[in-house]
Amino acid sequence: MEREQVVQLLEKYWQAETTVEEEKMLAEYFRGADVPLEWESYRDIFSFYAQEAEVKPGKELEERIMERVRPRPRLGAAWWGAAAVIVLGLGLSLYQRDKPTMKDTYSDPQQALAAVQKALLIASKNMNKGLHPLK
Amino acid sequence: MKDKLYRLALRLLLNGHDAEDVVQEVMIRLWSRREEWGRWQSLEAYCMTAVKNGCLDLLRKRQLRPVREEGAMDVNSHDKDPQEKMIAKETFIQIRKCMDELPQHQQLVIQLREVEGFSYNEIAEVLGISLDQVKVNLFRARSAIKKSITQTESSWKENR
Numbered sequence: 001m002e003r004e005q006v007v008q009l010l011e012k013y014w015q016a017e018t019t020v021e022e023e024k025m026l027a028e029y030f031r032g033a034d035v036p037l038e039w040e041s042y043r044d045i046f047s048f049y050a051q052e053a054e055v056k057p058g059k060e061l062e063e064r065i066m067e068r069v070r071p072r073p074r075l076g077a078a079w080w081g082a083a084a085v086i087v088l089g090l091g092l093s094l095y096q097r098d099k100p101t102m103k104d105t106y107s108d109p110q111q112a113l114a115a116v117q118k119a120l121l122i123a124s125k126n127m128n129k130g131l132h133p134l135k
Numbered sequence: 136m137k138d139k140l141y142r143l144a145l146r147l148l149l150n151g152h153d154a155e156d157v158v159q160e161v162m163i164r165l166w167s168r169r170e171e172w173g174r175w176q177s178l179e180a181y182c183m184t185a186v187k188n189g190c191l192d193l194l195r196k197r198q199l200r201p202v203r204e205e206g207a208m209d210v211n212s213h214d215k216d217p218q219e220k221m222i223a224k225e226t227f228i229q230i231r232k233c234m235d236e237l238p239q240h241q242q243l244v245i246q247l248r249e250v251e252g253f254s255y256n257e258i259a260e261v262l263g264i265s266l267d268q269v270k271v272n273l274f275r276a277r278s279a280i281k282k283s284i285t286q287t288e289s290s291w292k293e294n295r
Contacts (some may be wrong), residue, residue, distance in 0.1 A: 003216070003251050013277070014278065014281060015274065016271075016273045016277060017272050017275035020252055020254055021255075023248075023252070024248075025253070037187065041226065041284045044167070044226040044227065044230070044284065045230060045280060045284060048226075048227050048230045048231075049249040049250050050141065051227070052246075052249075052250045053250045054249070055138075055141070055142050055145065056138050056141065057137065057141040057154070057158065058151070058155065061137070061141070061155045061158065061159060062137065064159055064178055065137075065159055065162045065163060068159075068163050068166075069163060069166040075241055077268075085158075103169070
């Protein structure tokens, strides 16, 4: 870049009139080797900004962030629903299996009646035992 | 993008740890709202604004002015001779000091423009200020830095 052009760009730069492109040209120029002594301090300013642009956070930051956003193996609502159905079904079937089932002991009603009467008779006999007054 | 966010946070907080914490929080919040990304104009501008606000909140909570942490000023070793390197280091310290003392908006504008190369429009969006304000802040900040460094330079030369 010609000296005249640099002077013009610098003028615009200090007035905050330069575009991003023009500022890139200036930065490029001041990175070069043939910067006159009088502009030494300007070169420092530009190289300072260039250095600032190299600053980076520690490596662990990225790991810490990834650790927090990584999708954990979590069961969705549908899976919880399915699991609930399975548990419920299993419980119900176990309950059904262990429930005592009624079975008829006599096939003939007459026999059954006789057996019941006999049982009741024994029971009432035993109940009446305690009714006699103590001697 | 996270490097830019970190540099912005560091500019305001002057402390690497705090800056990383703010960036981490913003990135995680960003992730949790990923369904909305499509509706945002600029993801980067959104994040830069979030980091800026996060930093200002932190500073407000602590009621403190940021203090530069030790050892944050290492100078790149360019291919200069030692004496020249030392002068560069002196001027770098001077520029940094000047930047640290600028009003917040000027600091932010300098950071976004000179370091990150943002356009006026982008800066206005991130900071929520007008284009004119961007320009005024940039003009003042550049003048302050120019003044500080040319003063140091001349006083240094006189002292020799």
